[in-house]
Amino acid sequence: MVAEAIRQVARQPRGDATRQSILDAAEKVFADLGYAAARLEDVAQAVGIRRPSIVYYFPGKQQLYDQVEADIFASMHEFVLKRVKHAEGPMAQLLALLDAWLDFLVARPTAARIIQRLVADFAPRGDNPVRFSETALRDIETVISMGIADGTFRQVSAMHMLNGVAGGALFYVCNAAQLGEGRSYDPADPAELAGFRALIHKLAKAAVLPG
Template sequence: MSAIKPPVRQARGDATRRQILDEAERIFADIGYAAARLDHVADAVGIRRPSIIYHFPGKQQLYDEVEADIFSSMHAFVLNRMKGVTDPMAQLLTLLDAWLDFLVGRPTAARIIQRLIADSAAHGDNPVRFSETALQDIEDVVAAGVVSGQFQPVSAMVLLNLVAGGALHYVCNAHQLGPSRSYDPSAPAQLVEFRAMMHRLAKAAVTDAPA
């Protein structure tokens, strides 16, 4: 019979695990999977390396948990935003808005997803193991729009790369264009401008009519 962990110890362990995940996400986002070390994460959290091993056997397992947390959180964010939205075009714009707002609010997630696109080393043998929910979300919305007749036949993956991918660049590129072109992705006016452009592109991509 296994021992039951005292509630205080369990809560402390859960809090430490959450700290590890948060700091690991920041470090993987900043320097990438290959350069990151468990020692970097331990130092950031203020614990010893063996304490990380207690929760995560190695760097790959820690990275997998970070990636899983990002995509599960993003999917939950999308589902909450999509409640009660039934019109296909409204669903598409709501989905894109949800992704944008999630990434603006969690820029480390945006940087990790962008690194995932460029760095195959961190994927393991299944590149969509954790991102499948995001891909399915946009495929379902596009399929519903085509079936309803509101959308022309269009590839969900083309739409993902053409429109949704712009949200990653919007968040990640804010300070990579030189001092005179830097911007704050969360600034209300900046966000309104980008969102409006994203909507125009999405509407043009799925309909024959001008956006």
């Protein structure tokens, strides 16, 4: 029994690494192809394993997709909490939240493309569209509610802010190479990113400040 326990411990890191490799590859496949067109075979090929090896960790495509989406929003929420933690006051927290979303998506463009596909495609999440994105919605609702409560912000819909201001980060990342010749840009370029960040800040302030 001791020998078997030792073997189990030895196998665990390798199993965890394989599972993570599957998730990393799946995120790119789902981002590139969309949920409907993506196949477990595509993920297996990207990892360099056979399809049955994926099924060992994830019973099917839906379960694999669920884990990819769950990881994206959990990671984004954790990233937001670290940024907002030291921001004082509703405005600073709102800008920190928007900056966190922007920086997260720039650093992880596959996540941006999956979220953008989620907005337009009911197929992978028809049963509960906010099953995993609920944390992101609550993050912005919390900041907006705090600002309204203490009089810093005017009465403004958090969902209007999400769609009218925060959602621009998705287009900024996903449209970088989709605008035709002469209009392409690198979302991670410091100058481009600084310019877009300044615009987001300006729009956010205009949307929430009284007067």
